[in-house]
Amino acid sequence: xxxxxxxxxxxxxxxxxxxxxxxxxxxxxxxxxxxxxxxxxxxxxxxxxxxxxxxxxxxxxxxxxxxxxxxxxxxxxxxxxxxxxxxxxxxxxxxxxxxxxxxxxxxxxxxxxxxxxxxxxxxxxxxxxxxxxxxxxxxxxxxxxxxxxxxxxxxxxxxxxxxxxxxxxxxxxxxxxxxxxxxxxxxxxxxxxxxxxxxxxxxxxxxxxxxxxxxxxxxxxxxxxxxxxxxxxxxxxxxxxxxxxxxx
Amino acid sequence: xxxxxxxxxxxxxxxxxxxxxxxxxxxxxxxxxxxxxxxxxxxxxxxxxxxxxxxxxxxxxxxxxxxxxxxxxxxxxxxxxxxxxxxxxxxxxxxxxxxxxxxxxxxxxxxxxxxxxxxxxxxxxxxxxxxxxxxxxxxxxxxxxxxxxxxxxxxxxxxxxxxxxxxxxxxxxxxxxxxxxxxxxxxxxxxxxxxxxxxxxxxxxxxxxxxxxxxxxxxxxxxxxxxxxxxxxxxxxxxxxxxxxxxxxxxxxxxxxxxxxxxxxxxxxxxxxxxxxxxxxxxxxxxxxxxxxxxxxxxxxxxxxxxxxxxx
Ligand SMILES: Cc1cc2nc3c(=O)[nH]c(=O)nc-3n(C[C@H](O)[C@H](O)[C@H](O)COP(=O)(O)OP(=O)(O)OC[C@H]3O[C@@H](n4cnc5c(N)ncnc54)[C@H](O)[C@@H]3O)c2cc1C
Ligand SMILES: Nc1ncnc2c1ncn2[C@@H]1O[C@H](COP(=O)(O)O)[C@@H](O)[C@H]1O
Numbered sequence: 001x002x003x004x005x006x007x008x009x010x011x012x013x014x015x016x017x018x019x020x021x022x023x024x025x026x027x028x029x030x031x032x033x034x035x036x037x038x039x040x041x042x043x044x045x046x047x048x049x050x051x052x053x054x055x056x057x058x059x060x061x062x063x064x065x066x067x068x069x070x071x072x073x074x075x076x077x078x079x080x081x082x083x084x085x086x087x088x089x090x091x092x093x094x095x096x097x098x099x100x101x102x103x104x105x106x107x108x109x110x111x112x113x114x115x116x117x118x119x120x121x122x123x124x125x126x127x128x129x130x131x132x133x134x135x136x137x138x139x140x141x142x143x144x145x146x147x148x149x150x151x152x153x154x155x156x157x158x159x160x161x162x163x164x165x166x167x168x169x170x171x172x173x174x175x176x177x178x179x180x181x182x183x184x185x186x187x188x189x190x191x192x193x194x195x196x197x198x199x200x201x202x203x204x205x206x207x208x209x210x211x212x213x214x215x216x217x218x219x220x221x222x223x224x225x226x227x228x229x230x231x232x233x234x235x236x237x238x239x240x241x242x243x244x245x246x247x248x
Numbered sequence: 249x250x251x252x253x254x255x256x257x258x259x260x261x262x263x264x265x266x267x268x269x270x271x272x273x274x275x276x277x278x279x280x281x282x283x284x285x286x287x288x289x290x291x292x293x294x295x296x297x298x299x300x301x302x303x304x305x306x307x308x309x310x311x312x313x314x315x316x317x318x319x320x321x322x323x324x325x326x327x328x329x330x331x332x333x334x335x336x337x338x339x340x341x342x343x344x345x346x347x348x349x350x351x352x353x354x355x356x357x358x359x360x361x362x363x364x365x366x367x368x369x370x371x372x373x374x375x376x377x378x379x380x381x382x383x384x385x386x387x388x389x390x391x392x393x394x395x396x397x398x399x400x401x402x403x404x405x406x407x408x409x410x411x412x413x414x415x416x417x418x419x420x421x422x423x424x425x426x427x428x429x430x431x432x433x434x435x436x437x438x439x440x441x442x443x444x445x446x447x448x449x450x451x452x453x454x455x456x457x458x459x460x461x462x463x464x465x466x467x468x469x470x471x472x473x474x475x476x477x478x479x480x481x482x483x484x485x486x487x488x489x490x491x492x493x494x495x496x497x498x499x500x501x502x503x504x505x506x507x508x509x510x511x512x513x514x515x516x517x518x519x520x521x522x523x524x525x526x527x528x529x530x531x532x533x534x535x536x537x538x539x540x541x542x543x544x545x546x547x548x549x550x551x552x553x554x555x556x557x558x559x560x
Contacts, residue, residue: 011376013512095355095356125361128348129318129344129345129346133322133350133351138319139349140423141345144486159342160340160342160495161431162486163430163486165426213357214357215387216385217384218370218383219382220375221380222380223378223381226536228536228541229523229538229541231543232541234542235553235556238540238542238553242522242540245539248468248501248557
């Protein structure tokens with residue numbers, strides 16, 4: 001089984017985001033960038049499939065600026081085999097990402113595409129489902145467990161209220177949730193080895209995909225700030241405060 | 249103008265998330281119809297017909313949409329969209345699963361998790377775990393939107409819409425429902441609860457979580473929530489997770505017990521009306537947004553609190 005893993009370079013999840021004073025966006029100058037945390041989980045899953053002998057090759061793809069190379073390298077250091085960078089400095093919306101990925105998939109013919117359930121910058125939670133629609137492939141979103149079952153995949157999904165299991169014909173799209181696995185840290189030797197793994201470089205134009213945005217930013221603002229309230233001395237005080245506030 | 253709202257339900261009852269989406273759809277404007285897709289969901293269709301402000305209910309009943317899987321919902325909804333300017337879908341796991349599939353087929357860029365409708369092209373939504381609010385304008389002719397329930401009031405139940413039936417898609421589809429394990433509970437549902445008590449890593453075990461958090465929630469008639477750390481450690485089921493990547497809640501009262509207040513957790517609860525934090529570390533970030541902070545060891549404070557509630 002050949003596995004394709006799209007990874008996105010995003011602001012590190014530990015960074016406190018600051019809105020720009022001119023309200024055009026958030027300040028990304030000199031902030032730490034990392035692989036989208038969900039994508040670390042999908043890379044880990046693909047690598048484990050390879051280690052278990054179910055996956056034959058793990059191909060990492062990223063659409064983004066030149067620096068997204070580093071994100072691909074990180075995935076290669078975790079165990080990916082090779083990378084494809086589709087280089088652009090434009091903001092690429094999930095629909096356009098899905099269209100580019102559909103073309104990559106036409107070239108690569110993977111049996112499984114593993115994406116993150118959501119990118120923690122735009123919080124869209126769309127790309128995998130859109131890709132599945134464009135390809136007319138089945139989808140298993142928010143995966144908690146993925147098992148190979150002959151030519152099919154059994155995917156257990158985290159849903160409101162519990163877990164749901166679906167069976168997908170392959171090729172298929174799966175998006176991963178937090179509890180699928182715990183991603184490894186790449187070891188130093190593997191980081192060194194990853195430097196020699198091939199990364200192909202392309203541009204959106206090579207795939208003939210129109211990436212012009214459908215959405216335009218009117219403004220980006222700070223959320224209303226919530227002021228810290230008061231510290232209460234003891235439980236009894238807490239209860240009486242809650243009573244007078246009408247909360248209990 | 250006309251808007252299609254896709255009902256959230258379990259084939260037996262209409263989920264309140266639907267009422268909230270109807271409010272958002274009404275703000276968009278035009279006629280509002282509700283699609284009830286399910287199997288044996290007649291009661292749901294009848295309940296949907298009572299939601300205030302609804303023109304009609306479209307009821308599609310059959311095995312292929314019993315679980316509203318995305319592949320079948322795409323086949324059902326995409327052809328219907330010739331009659332609508334927008335489709336509004338609850339930002340639940342069912343809704344998030346199907347919506348982008350419908351959007352891609354319509355060649356439309358979806359607007360996820362909107363918190364306000366400014367006009368028919370312009371919407372507000374949180375990004376970066378709610379650390380920034382984006383006002384965004386769509387140039388697509390049709391809109392595909394998922395709606396954050398906590399941002400809208402529920403529509404009332406004074407309606408009397410007509411119910412018409414629609415064929416379900418025949419299939420077969422390349423995905424198939426196998427089974428589900430749902431957490432059974434008599435408590436209020438987390439996403440719509442008026443009060444929530446959440447426990448964090450500090451509880452230390454499932455036993456302690458059940459011994460301390462659950463009775464407090466019982467006393468408050470509250471839903472139970474948890475931080476990701478508590479869920480990952482197995483103290484609470486997955487769908488109790490509150491946060492950026494879990495449930496978004498905005499109850500009247502949110503009690504955070506032994507939770508540090510990471511931004512990903514705050515993203516899911518900072519719109520609660522009153523926030524109480526119990527944490528032994530007075531520097532814990534949760535105190536920066538708490539209305540009432542109690543610096544204490546939860547193992548003493550929680551039983552005492554449970555004991556005092558309801559006493560006069
Ligand atoms: C991509 C991504 C998505 C995430 N999504 C979510 C999400 O949706 N929801 C979420 O919650 N997290 C999420 N997280 C995780 C988040 O970053 C934090 O790791 C998590 O919220 C921490 O949980 P916690 O507060 O229970 O644990 P900790 O941060 O370990 O906090 C425990 C707290 O308990 C206090 N404490 C310890 N002992 C006691 C005691 N005896 N009495 C009182 N207080 C005590 C400590 O002072 C501490 O403040 C996400 C992370 C990533 C990377
Ligand atoms: N620019 C990108 N390059 C590669 N993969 C991406 C990109 N944008 C999104 N993805 C993938 O799609 C997932 C969901 O992103 P989103 O739909 O933006 O929330 C991510 O976790 C990635 O796996």
